[in-house]
Amino acid sequence: MRPDIAYSVNQLCQHMHNPTFVYFTTAKRVLRYLKGLVDYGLYYCKSPLILNVFYDADWAGNPNDRCSTSGYGIFLVFNLLSWSAKKQSVVSRSSTEAKYHSMCLTTAKMY
Structure with a gap:
């Protein structure tokens, strides 16, 4: 990581x-x-169990194929549990669609 x-x-x-x-x-x-x-x-510390999830996507960030890049980070308070950054498999028509796709991928990883 x-x-x-x-x-x-x-x-x-x-x-x-x-x-x-x-x-x-x-x-x-x-x-x-x-x-x-x-x-x-990365250092992990003892803390209460509060799950924080952050995600983002850039719209058509790759000039070669116009695919967006999604990224997320899942934290248990300040402790990083999981993260990813990868190119989306679809071409989004807007930045909202790229972020929605990123949110769906992140939610699927949480469950």
């Missing part, structure tokens, strides 16, 4: 079947970044 590198890894994964020099350079940069953060991590 590394939300700080999620976008970079997503972009690298989209081009892993036909990588160029630029993507190899980017992959090396991500690895150097991770090497410097070996001692960092």
Whole structure:
């Protein structure tokens, strides 16, 4: 679970079947970044059971195929339980539709 590198890894994964020099350079940069953060991590603390869910979507954020990207985070107060960021499988006609689709995906993951 590394939300700080999620976008970079997503972009690298989209081009892993036909990588160029630029993507190899980017992959090396991500690895150097991770090497410097070996001692960092997520810390969980004791707290009351309150579930917080956050989600968002960008509308047609990928200029190649106009698909939106959905993301969500599920917290038990301040403790991260689950998160995801991925490209939607459908092309939305509006930002409201993209956010509605993101909300449906997040709700399905909660149950």
